Amino acid sequence: MIIVEGLTKRFGKRTAVDGLSFAVRPGVVTGFLGPNGAGKSTTMRMIVGLDRPAAGSVLVDGRPYAELDAPLRTVGALLDAGWARSRNSARTHLRWVASLNGISRERVEELLRLVGLREVAGQRVGTLSLGMRQRLGMAMALLGDPRILLFDEPMNGLDPEGIHWVRGLLRGFAAEGRTVLVSSHLLSEMAITADEVVVIGAGRLITSGSTRDFIERTTRAAVLVRTPGGARLTETLRRAGHQVDLRPDGTLAVTGTTAARVGELAAECGEVLHELRTDHGSLEEAFMRTTYDAVEYRATTAAPASESTQ
Numbered sequence: 001m002i003i004v005e006g007l008t009k010r011f012g013k014r015t016a017v018d019g020l021s022f023a024v025r026p027g028v029v030t031g032f033l034g035p036n037g038a039g040k041s042t043t044m045r046m047i048v049g050l051d052r053p054a055a056g057s058v059l060v061d062g063r064p065y066a067e068l069d070a071p072l073r074t075v076g077a078l079l080d081a082g083w084a085r086s087r088n089s090a091r092t093h094l095r096w097v098a099s100l101n102g103i104s105r106e107r108v109e110e111l112l113r114l115v116g117l118r119e120v121a122g123q124r125v126g127t128l129s130l131g132m133r134q135r136l137g138m139a140m141a142l143l144g145d146p147r148i149l150l151f152d153e154p155m156n157g158l159d160p161e162g163i164h165w166v167r168g169l170l171r172g173f174a175a176e177g178r179t180v181l182v183s184s185h186l187l188s189e190m191a192i193t194a195d196e197v198v199v200i201g202a203g204r205l206i207t208s209g210s211t212r213d214f215i216e217r218t219t220r221a222a223v224l225v226r227t228p229g230g231a232r233l234t235e236t237l238r239r240a241g242h243q244v245d246l247r248p249d250g251t252l253a254v255t256g257t258t259a260a261r262v263g264e265l266a267a268e269c270g271e272v273l274h275e276l277r278t279d280h281g282s283l284e285e286a287f288m289r290t291t292y293d294a295v296e297y298r299a300t301t302a303a304p305a306s307e308s309t310q
């Protein structure tokens, strides 16, 4: 369990984390979400004592990180990759971290196998690909068989097989009753990996709780219908007081009703349905809606018309 309370961090005049409070429960995967610069990495660094908060506190299994008897065996963290420039081989680097923490060479070999780095274990860390370095970072985090995992953007640079593997790893850890906090911008991945989410923006908490509740609360469910008799069904649905929008792919999106009711109305007007399903909205949609005002670094796709014509 991780309990963050009133956590605040300033860099000069800039407040990166602003009175942030949340709890990360064991037994579930918790996704840590927020736009660029929201304060996710800074928060994770404060959890493991790499950054000192201006105010607030963090308890890791009931104690501040600095007071843990065996930090590496309690928390496994994949944070910044400062070590990634090491001139040592992946194996030597892992053995060095292991020896500092009284961890055996057998455990190093076990982890090289687990993260899929055995073939390149003799290669210098600095020459490994981004994905391989991510795998090495995870091996380092897992060395002490920790009860708590903190992974900052673990899927960065991983190939599809690697992403699938990380998903299984995180879910497996949670299923064993461990605590898993993982930040990622890959929201479709988080939607299937994270049971719970903590969403922050501009250093402040936006929401926390079940991923499913967050999506259902924030997005509007629609009943999607594909039918060759779109015009007649649309008329019938509108007459019954429902809002119907035609999507670019020809699907009708009906809001304010249930799939059962749409099916009944289609039967009443004698239209064949080729598809009928409820779309609950996506994590991406929920994220965009709730964090819109907290996005600091927004790209523009085109210059505004008034500027381009003057």
Ligand SMILES: Nc1ncnc2c1ncn2[C@@H]1O[C@H](COP(=O)(O)OP(=O)(O)OP(=O)(O)O)[C@@H](O)[C@H]1O
Residues within 6 Å of the ligand: 011, 014, 016, 034, 035, 036, 037, 038, 039, 040, 041, 042, 043
């Ligand atoms: N060492 C530092 N010195 C000065 N400012 C910093 C430092 N570390 C982070 N910041 C600032 O703190 C804010 C939060 O940064 P942080 O890296 O925690 O965000 P993030 O949510 O992890 O972003 P991203 O999704 O882009 O990785 C940003 O404005 C960043 O510029």
